[in-house]
Amino acid sequence: MKLRIRRVFREQFDDDHLEIWDEMSPRDLPAWDSLMQVKLLIALEEEFGVQFTTAEAAELRSVGDFLCALAAKPTLV
Amino acid sequence: MFKQRLDERGLRALDDIADALASSDRALADKVESALAVENLAAAKWLRAALFEQLGLHGEAAREFEAIPRAQSAEVDAARLTALSRACLATGDWKKAARALRDSTRMGTSYRLLATNARLLMRLERGYKPLLAECAIRRMCRLALLGDATFDLLAPILRVTAFASGIDLVVHCGSYGQHAQEILDPASPLQSFRPEIVLLATGWRSLGLPEESRDSDAAVTQAVLELQALWRQCRERFGAFVIQHNFEVQEATPYGRLSAMLPNGRARLLQRINLGIAEAAAIEPGVAVLDVEQIAGAFGKRRWERPAEWHTARQYPAAVALPELARHQVALVRAVLGLSSKALVLDLDGVLWGGVVGEDGVAGILLGGSGPGEAYREFQRYVKTLGERGVLLAVCSKNNEGDARAPFLSHPERVLRLDDFAAFVANWEQKDENLRRIATDLHIGLDSLVFLDDNPIERDWIRRRMPEVEVPELPTEPAEFLHALDRGRYFEALALTAEDRGRSGSVRTNAARDTLRETSGTLEEYLCGLEMEIDLRPFEEADLPRIVQLIQKTNQFNLTARRHTVAEVHRLADTAGTYTQALRLRDRFGDSGLVGVLIAVRLGDALLVDTWLLSCRVLGRRVPEANFAALCQYAAATGCHLLLGEYHPTPRNALVAEFFGQIGFACIETSPTGVRRYRREVPDAAVFPECFAVQDRTQLAPASRVELR
Numbered sequence: 001m002k003l004r005i006r007r008v009f010r011e012q013f014d015d016d017h018l019e020i021w022d023e024m025s026p027r028d029l030p031a032w033d034s035l036m037q038v039k040l041l042i043a044l045e046e047e048f049g050v051q052f053t054t055a056e057a058a059e060l061r062s063v064g065d066f067l068c069a070l071a072a073k074p075t076l077v
Numbered sequence: 078m079f080k081q082r083l084d085e086r087g088l089r090a091l092d093d094i095a096d097a098l099a100s101s102d103r104a105l106a107d108k109v110e111s112a113l114a115v116e117n118l119a120a121a122k123w124l125r126a127a128l129f130e131q132l133g134l135h136g137e138a139a140r141e142f143e144a145i146p147r148a149q150s151a152e153v154d155a156a157r158l159t160a161l162s163r164a165c166l167a168t169g170d171w172k173k174a175a176r177a178l179r180d181s182t183r184m185g186t187s188y189r190l191l192a193t194n195a196r197l198l199m200r201l202e203r204g205y206k207p208l209l210a211e212c213a214i215r216r217m218c219r220l221a222l223l224g225d226a227t228f229d230l231l232a233p234i235l236r237v238t239a240f241a242s243g244i245d246l247v248v249h250c251g252s253y254g255q256h257a258q259e260i261l262d263p264a265s266p267l268q269s270f271r272p273e274i275v276l277l278a279t280g281w282r283s284l285g286l287p288e289e290s291r292d293s294d295a296a297v298t299q300a301v302l303e304l305q306a307l308w309r310q311c312r313e314r315f316g317a318f319v320i321q322h323n324f325e326v327q328e329a330t331p332y333g334r335l336s337a338m339l340p341n342g343r344a345r346l347l348q349r350i351n352l353g354i355a356e357a358a359a360i361e362p363g364v365a366v367l368d369v370e371q372i373a374g375a376f377g378k379r380r381w382e383r384p385a386e387w388h389t390a391r392q393y394p395a396a397v398a399l400p401e402l403a404r405h406q407v408a409l410v411r412a413v414l415g416l417s418s419k420a421l422v423l424d425l426d427g428v429l430w431g432g433v434v435g436e437d438g439v440a441g442i443l444l445g446g447s448g449p450g451e452a453y454r455e456f457q458r459y460v461k462t463l464g465e466r467g468v469l470l471a472v473c474s475k476n477n478e479g480d481a482r483a484p485f486l487s488h489p490e491r492v493l494r495l496d497d498f499a500a501f502v503a504n505w506e507q508k509d510e511n512l513r514r515i516a517t518d519l520h521i522g523l524d525s526l527v528f529l530d531d532n533p534i535e536r537d538w539i540r541r542r543m544p545e546v547e548v549p550e551l552p553t554e555p556a557e558f559l560h561a562l563d564r565g566r567y568f569e570a571l572a573l574t575a576e577d578r579g580r581s582g583s584v585r586t587n588a589a590r591d592t593l594r595e596t597s598g599t600l601e602e603y604l605c606g607l608e609m610e611i612d613l614r615p616f617e618e619a620d621l622p623r624i625v626q627l628i629q630k631t632n633q634f635n636l637t638a639r640r641h642t643v644a645e646v647h648r649l650a651d652t653a654g655t656y657t658q659a660l661r662l663r664d665r666f667g668d669s670g671l672v673g674v675l676i677a678v679r680l681g682d683a684l685l686v687d688t689w690l691l692s693c694r695v696l697g698r699r700v701p702e703a704n705f706a707a708l709c710q711y712a713a714a715t716g717c718h719l720l721l722g723e724y725h726p727t728p729r730n731a732l733v734a735e736f737f738g739q740i741g742f743a744c745i746e747t748s749p750t751g752v753r754r755y756r757r758e759v760p761d762a763a764v765f766p767e768c769f770a771v772q773d774r775t776q777l778a779p780a781s782r783v784e785l786r
Contacts, residue, residue, distance in 0.1 A: 003096055004089075014196045035229045038390040039192075042230075046189050047089075057389045 005066060008043045012036065022064035044070065083119050083153050085187070091124045099131030106132060119145050126160065135167035147533055151550045155185035162197055171205040176544055182241035184550060188234070191400045195233035198240055215243040215524060216414055221267055222248060223256035224278035224322070226393040231278075231403065238403040242411055243524065243545075253391050254283070260310050267315075273642070274318045274413060275311045276367075276406065277304070280393050281324045284350070286343050288332055293341045293349070301353040308364050312644040318413050319364045320406070323351040325394075326370055328378040362621060363643035365571050367409055369402075376401050408566030415629025415640065418547055418567040419525035420469035420499070421460065422515060425481055427531035429457055429493065431555065435480040445490025452556035457492035459559045464497050467577030468568050469519055471500035473511045473528070478503045508535055509542040520693035522632065522729065527567045529558075572622040576670040587694060604698060604768040607664040611700070611765075613707050613773040616650050616657040623671045624659055627690060631674075632729035634701075635690040636722065636736065646676075649687065654679025656711050658775045660704060662695050669695055675704050683719035683756075684712050696732075699766045705740055707773050709763030714776060722755040 002020070010018045013031055026032040032040075037057075044066060045051055050073040052060070060066055098106040106128055113125040126141035142161040147154055158181035165174035178201065182194050222228045222235070228250040239246035249270040251259050256277060259265040290296045308319045326347045330336040336344035351370055358364040373381040376398055383395035394402060411417045426433045430453045431443025443450040444457075464470045470493075474481050481503035485495045495501065500515045508530075516523050524545040530536050536548045549565050551558060570577070616624060625643050632638075641649070650657050660673030672692035677684040686708075691700055712720060722737045738744065742755035765771045 003093055003100075007089075007092065007096065011193060011196070014199070034390075035227075038386075038392065039230070041389075042386075042396045043189065043192075051385075054385045054388050057385065 001067065001070065004047055005044070005063065005070075008040065008047050009063075012039050012043055020063045022067065023062055024064075025062040040066075048073070083123070084150065085152055085156060087120065088123060088153065088156055091120060092127050095124060095127035095131050099128060103132070123157075126164075130160075130164060130167075135164045139164035139168060139170065139173075147537065151184045152187060152190070155181045155190055157181075158184070159190060159193055159197065162194075166197060166200050166204065169204065171201065175201055175205075178237075179241045179544070180540060182237050183547075186400055188396050188399055191234050191237060191403075192230075195237040198237045199233075214240070214245045215416060217245040217247065218274060218410065218414060219247045219270065219272050220249070220274045220276060220410065221251060221270060221272035221317070222276050222278060223251035223259060223267075224276075225254040225256065225280055225283040226278065227253050227391045228278070230392060230396055231399050234399045235403045235406060238400070238407045239410065242407050243416065244407070244410065244414065246410070257307060260307055260314070272311075272315050272317045274320060274410060275315065276320045276322075277307065277311075278322045279304070279324070280322075281327055281347060282393075284324065284347075286346055288330065288336065288343050289339065290341045290343070290346055293346055296346055297349045297353055300350045301357050304354060305357050305361065308358075308361055312363050316642065316644045316648065317363075318642050318644070320409055320413070321354060321358060321364060321366050322369045323354050323366050324370060325373040325378070325381065327382070362647060365409060365413065367405060372402065372405050373398075404564075405566060408569040412569040412571050413629075413642075415626070416524075417569050418468075418527045419521050419630075420471055420515070420519055420527070421463060421562075421568075422471045422473045422512060422526055422528045423460065424530040424532070424535070425472060425474040425476060425484075425503070428529055428551070428558070429453060429460070430484060430488075434484055435476055439483045439488050442484060442488070444484065444488055449555050450490070452554075452558070454490055454492060456555065456558045459562070461492050461497060463568065465578070466568075466573060467570070469499045469521070470497055471515045471519070472498055472502060473508055473515060474503045475505055475508070476503040507538075509539060512539065512543060512546060520633070520696075527562075527565070529562060571626070574623045574626060574670075576623060601768070604766075607666070607698070607768070608770075609662060609664045609698065609768055610770045611703050611772070612661040612663075613703075613771070613775050614659050614661075615775050616646070616659055620659050620671055621646065624674050627671070627674050627692060628688065631690040631692060632727070633693050633732045634696060635727075635730050636686065636733055637688055637725045638727045638730055639688055639725075641688065649676055649678065652678065654715075656684060656708065656775065658704065658707060660691075660700065662698075662700060673700060673704055675708060677708060677720075679717075680721070682717055683721050684708070684717050685721040686723065689722075699768060701736070701740070702766045703769055703771065706763040706765045707771075707775055709760055710773070711776055712759045713761070713763070717759055720757050720759055722757075724753045724755070726751045 006018070006020050009020050010016055013029065041052055041057055041060070048070055050070065052069065056069055060069055098109060110125055110128045110132070113121045116122070122141055122145045126138045126145070129135070129138035129141055139161060142157055142164055145157055158177040162174045162177035162181060165177060178194055178197055182191065185191055185194065222232060232248045232250050236246050236248055249267065249272060251267065256279070259267045284300055286296065304321060308321065311317045311319050324347050326344045330344060332339070332342055336342040337348070339345060355366055358366045373394065381394045381398050386392035386395055423429060431449050432441055434442050443453060445451065445454045460470065472481065482495060482501070485491055485493060500518050502511045502515060504511070512523065512526060512528065516526060522545070523543055527547045527549065528539050529549065529551060531551050536550070539546055540548050547565065547567055549561055551561055621643060625641070625646060628639070628641050628646070649655055656677040658673070658675040659671055660675070661671050662669045662673070669692070672695045674688060674690050675686070676688040677686045689704065708720070720742070722742050724734060724737060726734065737755040742757040744753050744755050746754040
């Protein structure tokens with residue numbers, strides 16, 4: 001799953017060599033602004049066939065958060 | 078997995094395998110890659126290409142992505158072209174990258190794919206500046222996106238969609254909900270951006286309509302008037318064309334069906350406001366409405382909007398709907414810029430009927446009746462209607478000419494007749510040669526053609542050989558042809574003029590004129606035999622749509638190729654001393670309608686020709702001499718002594734490069750960009766060629782000040 005998340009991040013940040021880690025957050029990447037947050041959410045939803053709730057969208061703040069939230073979703077494909 | 082038909086999810090799984098292999102064990106990845114070399118399955122090729130990419134061998138990846146056979150689904154094929162483009166970008170093969178990116182964007186429909194393509198477009202632009210000339214980019218355009226949503230997701234999708242249509246779009250995104258302030262505030266960034274097109278993407282929320290209004294008439298009037306005021310500001314401040322979104326009638330309402338049934342219900346009001354906008358825009362020059370209500374309905378309103386995206390990001394419509402919206406926006410932008418397609422070129426067997434007429438005979442082909450035959454008949458009806466509204470129709474088929482013509486002459490269920498076609502080419506030559514011939518015969522560019530063929534090999538051939546031609550994917554199901562063609566919105570137009578409605582007729586009478594030319598002796602005899610009547614008038618309000626259409630579309634006989642918008646024509650015509658001339662031509666074979674436009678602006682005691690163009694239908698008939706005679710007479714009558722002219726070279730107007738010299742002007746300057754300036758004295762007595770009967774009303778209007786609204 002982390003590989004797929006990494007691919008989404010690489011796509012969205014337009015960086016083919018981007019590495020990600022659990023604690024990685026907007027503090028580590030200047031390009032991770034609120035617009036990027038929206039783009040990441042939409043791309044992750046599409047990649048994993050899930051939908052985030054409005055509340056989740058506000059709370060997910062790091063790669064680890066994304067991982068946990070995705071792992072908790074029942075409809076993973 | 079390898080045996081299954083590839084779909085998008087399958088592709089991504091393969092990408093993941095390649096990623097995992099390459100990042101964990103490089104030696105193993107190398108081994109897998111060479112083991113796959115002998116496999117011929119699409120999935121194996123994809124995996125190998127993805128491995129190459131992961132291993133940094135982009136040239137090999139590009140070769141492998143290119144070798145993957147065409148897929149059944151357009152979406153997978155689009156994904157392949159995107160991957161190919163990415164690999165070509167990495168190796169610096171900009172041209173191939175641009176072409177793959179364009180084809181992928183034309184085919185793709187998913188938000189994710191187009192968002193990826195938008196990023197690739199940025200890489201392409203960073204790496205390769207002379208994009209304009211090389212990638213069939215026909216026009217640069219500055220467009221401002223204003224409204225009450227955020228446009229950060231839409232703008233890149235819009236740009237890449239425009240790129241696929243040959244438009245280099247420079248987009249300015251307005252701030253959320255600030256559209257009115259930005260238009261009105263002289264210090265806003267919009268003012269320095271100087272948009273050519275303002276796209277007002279206002280949503281239903283901005284109207285703030287309650288579920289039930291107290292005074293519905295007032296609410297409707299107010300909504301329309303407020304928008305109308307903004308349109309006028311856009312025209313006055315920027316001279317910009319305005320594209321106005323109309324309003325989606327949202328699906329969820331506590332009033333249920335009553336919302337549309339009650340006279341004051343919200344849905345009813347939105348419908349009335351949409352009608353009001355359409356009526357207001359129809360009489361407002363330089364404004365076109367994008368029918369978002371219809372687009373949202375066709376897409377599916379439940380998917381069109383996602384409340385969570387609105388609440389968290391002010392995103393409307395939903396991200397998944399953006400490719401669809403952008404496609405319609407770009408189709409309208411093309412129409413505004415005069416870049417809409419002009420002709421539909423059709424294959425025959427398998428497109429206009431089922432079966433092969435050369436083998437099955439007229440009686441054996443599938444057309445009419447029920448089932449698939451009915452689908453072909455319905456498609457013929459759609460095509461015929463396109464022809465009636467001014468799209469030129471042409472046939473390009475690999476057939477014996479007699480076989481190809483027979484169904485149009487004698488099939489009892491035929492809808493299309495031979496005289497619906499402006500060009501008919503049936504032979505066994507390559508289709509690119511035939512398309513070139515058709516474009517030449519119709520006096521239009523290859524970039525004005527849409528080519529429809531059920532054979533994927535022919536489609537691929539044309540796409541490779543003639544990237545300017547639009548080649549829609551055609552499904553195997555004939556009942557879906559109509560939607561496959563419709564979806565591209567190739568022939569979007571701002572208005573329908575009388576010339577549009579009579580176009581196929583005028584192309585036919587051109588053929589009759591050609592016959593006369595062959596039987597006449599000298600050119601002069603031929604021209605006199607045409608019994609031509611010319612009618613010259615200053616610009617009139619009712620003619621403006623046609624005048625602007627000619628200004629936007631005319632390529633060959635167009636001396637300055639200035640693409641004035643409606644607003645600019647108004648400004649010019651309303652300036653004191655401007656001479657405007659709209660030329661109509663008819664002859665014994667038919668009425669060509671309004672085919673010539675001339676604008677000259679006053680500079681002291683001189684007249685400078687700002688615009689001089691003629692439709693290609695009337696070339697070779699001494700019409701320019703009539704334009705010129707009227708201009709000279711006007712100049713002499715108003716005390717002008719000098720005529721000034723300019724020639725601005727474009728890729729398409731070499732025809733008139735020497736024109737001013739031929740009519741007695743002297744070249745006084747050639748700029749580094751190739752613009753040539755000319756002057757000549759006003760002749761004492763200018764006369765019209767004898768082959769014309771002339772009615773000239775341009776002399777009557779003092780200083781040509783026409784009452785334009």
